[in-house]
Amino acid sequence: MSNRDYDLFVIGAGSGGVRAARMAAAFGARVVVAEDRYMGGTCVNVGCVPKKLYVYASAFSHDCEDARGFGWDSQVPGFDWSTLRDNKKQEISRLNATYRDLLSGVDADIIDGRATIIDTHTVAVNGQQYSTDKLLISTGGWPRRDTTPGAELGVTSNEIFDLEEFPRRIVVVGGGYIAVEFAGIFNGLGSQVTQLYRGPLFLRGFDQDIREHAAREIAQSGVDLRFNVVVDSIEQTSSGLLCQLSDGNSIEADQVLYAIGREAHLEGLGLENVEVALNNNGTIKVDTEFCTSEPSIYAVGDVIGRMELTPVALAEGMAFARKQFGPKDMPVGYDFIPSAVFCQPNIGTVGFTEEAAREEFGDITLYKSTFRPMKYTLSGRNEKTFMKLIVDTASDRVVGVHMMGPDAGEIIQGIAIAMKAGATKAIFDDTIGIHPTAAEEFVTMREPWTAS
Numbered sequence: 001m002s003n004r005d006y007d008l009f010v011i012g013a014g015s016g017g018v019r020a021a022r023m024a025a026a027f028g029a030r031v032v033v034a035e036d037r038y039m040g041g042t043c044v045n046v047g048c049v050p051k052k053l054y055v056y057a058s059a060f061s062h063d064c065e066d067a068r069g070f071g072w073d074s075q076v077p078g079f080d081w082s083t084l085r086d087n088k089k090q091e092i093s094r095l096n097a098t099y100r101d102l103l104s105g106v107d108a109d110i111i112d113g114r115a116t117i118i119d120t121h122t123v124a125v126n127g128q129q130y131s132t133d134k135l136l137i138s139t140g141g142w143p144r145r146d147t148t149p150g151a152e153l154g155v156t157s158n159e160i161f162d163l164e165e166f167p168r169r170i171v172v173v174g175g176g177y178i179a180v181e182f183a184g185i186f187n188g189l190g191s192q193v194t195q196l197y198r199g200p201l202f203l204r205g206f207d208q209d210i211r212e213h214a215a216r217e218i219a220q221s222g223v224d225l226r227f228n229v230v231v232d233s234i235e236q237t238s239s240g241l242l243c244q245l246s247d248g249n250s251i252e253a254d255q256v257l258y259a260i261g262r263e264a265h266l267e268g269l270g271l272e273n274v275e276v277a278l279n280n281n282g283t284i285k286v287d288t289e290f291c292t293s294e295p296s297i298y299a300v301g302d303v304i305g306r307m308e309l310t311p312v313a314l315a316e317g318m319a320f321a322r323k324q325f326g327p328k329d330m331p332v333g334y335d336f337i338p339s340a341v342f343c344q345p346n347i348g349t350v351g352f353t354e355e356a357a358r359e360e361f362g363d364i365t366l367y368k369s370t371f372r373p374m375k376y377t378l379s380g381r382n383e384k385t386f387m388k389l390i391v392d393t394a395s396d397r398v399v400g401v402h403m404m405g406p407d408a409g410e411i412i413q414g415i416a417i418a419m420k421a422g423a424t425k426a427i428f429d430d431t432i433g434i435h436p437t438a439a440e441e442f443v444t445m446r447e448p449w450t451a452s
């Protein structure tokens, strides 16, 4: 044991930091965690958790409409934003306390305050300095701000959950999964939603078929989706926020949400006091063991910008703690990481996109299916599910699975296990389906897709 105050000083009590701290402390390390905003970090406070709660809230309007076809005399009832917001706050407070308990339960110290690195073994919080053998930066990401005149009148994902007033009209700027999810949330809650994206098609990085299917479904669900357009300026008027667009149009809204990407959260961290190298995109550069260019300083999670997802931050935090303090090394496997977009309907995806698979494997075989979910045959909803399998022709291995349809996130999680295990198309074919489900389509697609 060293004569420093701690074996490990963790900066940031988000997904990665808390997991690393808990595991290191459980392995016997003397651990402290500094957190300056909220226990649990982005995911718990302004990310996955409140987002999913709001997605659930937004789905009730669809459910009420669908119920009529099944004989229910249902009207879409009124929606009260303050009930949703305040119930969400209560649940998040419960989770904040749970995270605090998880750390105290393994005897990790907690300091509420912003941490600044003083040197490679010293951190200052609230005017006090602490020495440590190892330092872990897990400060996460922060929403990018736009420089458009008047952009400061808008909000980001940090503020949107706690708006005082429900926005009857909202402009969502951005084309990533966060922008798409919020457009769906407010659409479902009853706002008039306009989503603007600067490029020709949103959801960059997703499979092209999924992107196109999503654009059709989302536009059909009522979101006014506009591509190749940006906001040039925003002005406060007596009746709202007036957005002047690059295509010459203007839109008035009650709220403008900027969801135009996230950056590594490094402000005030004191990186100028050490030699921690950054990647070109401003994230922290680490090696395979999450060590930065300073041998005593490590980093995990969104701040290293590998895959900005909670389960990835958790896995990195665990791998770091095991490697540095545990009995056995267990590196993170970055291949076949599944993910979901909680829009209406959901997108679930794992593995290669068609474009990436073609580049990686050359000869690929595609299987595609588009169908109307059984539930909508009676409700009359005009929504289609889309599924796609991508197979490496030479090995028969399934290398990409993509879906847009109800519960796609839940379905793809199971498929990801098969893919991690190296499942071939022959194994998919040999698997008996569960009937009647949408998921059974994944094991019954027999005819390769050919361009007509």
Ligand SMILES: Cc1cc2nc3c(=O)[nH]c(=O)nc-3n(C[C@H](O)[C@H](O)[C@H](O)COP(=O)(O)OP(=O)(O)OC[C@H]3O[C@@H](n4cnc5c(N)ncnc54)[C@H](O)[C@@H]3O)c2cc1C
Residues within 6 Å of the ligand: 011, 012, 013, 014, 015, 016, 017, 034, 035, 036, 037, 038, 039, 040, 041, 042, 043, 044, 046, 047, 048, 049, 051, 113, 114, 115, 116, 138, 139, 140, 141, 157, 178, 265, 267, 268, 269, 300, 301, 302, 303, 307, 308, 309, 310, 311, 313
């Ligand atoms: C709107 C939204 C929706 C999302 N939805 C999903 C989803 O559905 N699924 C999914 O997997 N991921 C989702 N994510 C991403 C997920 O939230 C992040 O990948 C995850 O939180 C990253 O964890 P982290 O530990 O790297 O950082 P964070 O969770 O961001 O934690 C970093 C913590 O460090 C603290 N901190 C920063 N600087 C300092 C300092 N100097 N001193 C002390 N404390 C500091 C911050 O206050 C914060 O609490 C979403 C993100 C957003 C914004």
